[in-house]
Amino acid sequence: MSALRTWVAAAVLCAVAPGIAWSTDWELSADMRLVDSDGQRSLFDGGFGALQYDREHDGVQVGRLRAAISQPLGDVWAVKVDASYFGQDEQHPLGVTEAYLEYRPYPIDGWRTRVRIGAYYPPVSLEDTASGWSSPYTLSNSALNSWLGEEVRAIGVEGQLEWLGTRLGHDFDLGMTGAIFGWNEPAGTVVGTGGFSLNDFQTSIPQGYVGGRGAAAFPEQPIFHEIDGHEGFYVGTDARYLDRVTLLALHYDNRANPTAVDLAGNEAWDTHFNSAGVQVDVGGGWTAIVQWLAGTTAVVYSGDAYSYPFHARFALISREWGRNTVSARYDVFGIESNAEYDLSAEEGHAWTVAYIFNQSLRWRFALEWLHVTSDSAARVVVLDEPAYARENQTQLSVRYTIGSGR
Amino acid sequence: MLLGSAVPVVAGTISVQANLANHEPFAGAVVTVRADGAHAPSAPISAILDQINLTFVPDIVVIPVGSTVEFPNSDSVSHQIYSFSPTKRFQLPLYHGKPYPPVHFDQAGVVTLGCNIHDRMVGYIVVTDAAYFGRTDGHGTWSVTNVPRGTYHVSLWHPLLRDPAASLERDVSITGDESATATVQLAQSLRPAPLPATARSRDAY
Numbered sequence: 001m002s003a004l005r006t007w008v009a010a011a012v013l014c015a016v017a018p019g020i021a022w023s024t025d026w027e028l029s030a031d032m033r034l035v036d037s038d039g040q041r042s043l044f045d046g047g048f049g050a051l052q053y054d055r056e057h058d059g060v061q062v063g064r065l066r067a068a069i070s071q072p073l074g075d076v077w078a079v080k081v082d083a084s085y086f087g088q089d090e091q092h093p094l095g096v097t098e099a100y101l102e103y104r105p106y107p108i109d110g111w112r113t114r115v116r117i118g119a120y121y122p123p124v125s126l127e128d129t130a131s132g133w134s135s136p137y138t139l140s141n142s143a144l145n146s147w148l149g150e151e152v153r154a155i156g157v158e159g160q161l162e163w164l165g166t167r168l169g170h171d172f173d174l175g176m177t178g179a180i181f182g183w184n185e186p187a188g189t190v191v192g193t194g195g196f197s198l199n200d201f202q203t204s205i206p207q208g209y210v211g212g213r214g215a216a217a218f219p220e221q222p223i224f225h226e227i228d229g230h231e232g233f234y235v236g237t238d239a240r241y242l243d244r245v246t247l248l249a250l251h252y253d254n255r256a257n258p259t260a261v262d263l264a265g266n267e268a269w270d271t272h273f274n275s276a277g278v279q280v281d282v283g284g285g286w287t288a289i290v291q292w293l294a295g296t297t298a299v300v301y302s303g304d305a306y307s308y309p310f311h312a313r314f315a316l317i318s319r320e321w322g323r324n325t326v327s328a329r330y331d332v333f334g335i336e337s338n339a340e341y342d343l344s345a346e347e348g349h350a351w352t353v354a355y356i357f358n359q360s361l362r363w364r365f366a367l368e369w370l371h372v373t374s375d376s377a378a379r380v381v382v383l384d385e386p387a388y389a390r391e392n393q394t395q396l397s398v399r400y401t402i403g404s405g406r
Numbered sequence: 407m408l409l410g411s412a413v414p415v416v417a418g419t420i421s422v423q424a425n426l427a428n429h430e431p432f433a434g435a436v437v438t439v440r441a442d443g444a445h446a447p448s449a450p451i452s453a454i455l456d457q458i459n460l461t462f463v464p465d466i467v468v469i470p471v472g473s474t475v476e477f478p479n480s481d482s483v484s485h486q487i488y489s490f491s492p493t494k495r496f497q498l499p500l501y502h503g504k505p506y507p508p509v510h511f512d513q514a515g516v517v518t519l520g521c522n523i524h525d526r527m528v529g530y531i532v533v534t535d536a537a538y539f540g541r542t543d544g545h546g547t548w549s550v551t552n553v554p555r556g557t558y559h560v561s562l563w564h565p566l567l568r569d570p571a572a573s574l575e576r577d578v579s580i581t582g583d584e585s586a587t588a589t590v591q592l593a594q595s596l597r598p599a600p601l602p603a604t605a606r607s608r609d610a611y
Binding site: 025072075076104106107108109110112129130131136164166167168169171242243244281283285320323325358404405406 | 486490525526
């Protein structure tokens with residue numbers, strides 16, 4: 001009964017105080033690209049190119065159409081939904097990339113908890129810190145975070161505990177995160193059979209896929225399925241020194257049974273990885289980020305066990321001044337393979353340079369050049385083409401955003 | 407600001423010069439001056455601490471005990487202000503504009519403010535029962551005139567200080583119309599100042 005009275009009182013307070021912002025926060029944005037690319041057929045079109053746009057998909061492209069909503073439910077609960085259409089995913093006009101219920105109470109004596117229930121990214125990326133899990137530094141994500149966008153999402157429950165030391169006169173904040181999730185057992189399919197790519201694509205939930213339609217060399221791969229009934233988990237920690245240095249580490253394991261196959265023929269991939277990163281912000285708008293990720297994905301197919309250790313890391317340096325941001329990033333990525341012909345073995349590295357001009361809260365202009373060099377066994381085994389490829393992509397992006405905070 | 411009527415009416419000046427460890431002026435330091443013995447604290451005031459571009463403006467407010475502070479939110483995004491400092495625990499549920507009445511501060515001490523939505527936001531309210539108070543200017547100086555005869559304890563405070571509090575206190579005496587100066591030279595460098603909000607932080611995920 002007292003809870004009912006609290007809700008009634010809250011509703012009355014909300015009604016009589018219009019500035020109390022239990023109103024909906026929302027954003028709509030359209031990001032159009034002008035692309036020049038000499039890339040091979042991309043993963044999204046069923047090939048083994050490492051770029052988002054191949055030579056068949058340059059010119060004017062839809063980068064991303066996005067709709068996001070955050071609806072407070074009382075003071076410390078909120079529902080957040082982020083949906084996007086990416087030009088590559090022609091079958092899904094608008095797909096949900098994240099959707100969760102968040103409980104974020106006020107801190108007590110320096111301690112704060114947060115709970116998320118739904119579908120969300122594990123706290124791995126130091127790069128994708130802008131709205132819609134996008135990068136404020138470049139148009140294309142690093143290979144590491146591109147892979148997260150393609151294949152990794154937790155659909156479950158996450159808890160976080162933070163110690164806000166800086167609010168107590170100390171120099172550090174510390175945090176711990178843990179989650180139990182399901183529906184991510186195909187994670188590993190793309191890296192295990194298609195390889196790494198550098199893009200800003202995010203596979204939608206629950207029906208999203210990566211890959212080409214029909215008889216593509218790299219056929220479509222559904223990502224978010226529960227196949228064997230085993231829940232996965234991740235645990236992570238973070239530490240911050242004032243607002244200058246952030247350390248992040250996480251262990252992810254989808255605990256899939258690699259022999260499991262569902263009725264539609266989708267295989268469970270046993271995928272686990274460790275990730276760590278450091279971000280340093282200094283005066284003058286300078287930021288440096290280094291991230292590292294290494295893991296293994298394994299599957300049993302027709303009685304044969306396949307295992308693919310993989311790794312990805314990058315270093316990024318960026319300077320923001322006024323409305324301008326210039327960033328440069330170096331990526332290294334690789335996949336080993338125990339399969340015959342080393343199917344899917346890959347080694348590659350990439351350079352990315354980007355300039356972003358935030359003309360206003362609504363208009364953003366960006367120019368990015370991306371060069372990637374890679375050796376991919378799949379090109380030889382599946383396509384009978386050379387393993388080695390040098391690919392270049394230049395993008396000009398114009399993004400317009402409206403919303404409650406714009 | 408006047409002391410109690412029992413204090414002899416002799417007007418002096420108390421000046422404070424604060425220097426950083428590198429001997430540059432220490433601007434923005436909070437100075438409080440207490441009389442040795444009983445004195446009347448300054449009269450309560452009504453202050454405003456705004457929120458602009460994901461920043462508390464000003465970053466520090468100094469108020470006498472019994473004062474009130476209003477917390478308008480001038481940003482287009484909502485904020486959720488809290489303090490878990492023992493001096494004053496309070497919460498202002500998610501809002502923008504000026505929906506809430508001013509908050510009353512009836513106990514001396516430092517109140518650290520945060521926003522439960524934007525963790526980078528931090529602000530401070532210094533609630534003081536001192537007779538005189540203020541912040542040092544760009545030259546690291548602060549002064550008060552018309553100070554009656556007596557002995558005074560001068561204290562310096564700032565959220566970025568690393569020096570122990572005891573090393574930041576000075577005693578000065580006013581015996582006539584002269585000026586007494588308290589000089590505080592920091593031994594340790596300050597913590598790095600919070601980075602300013604940028605287009606990137608305003609577009610945070």
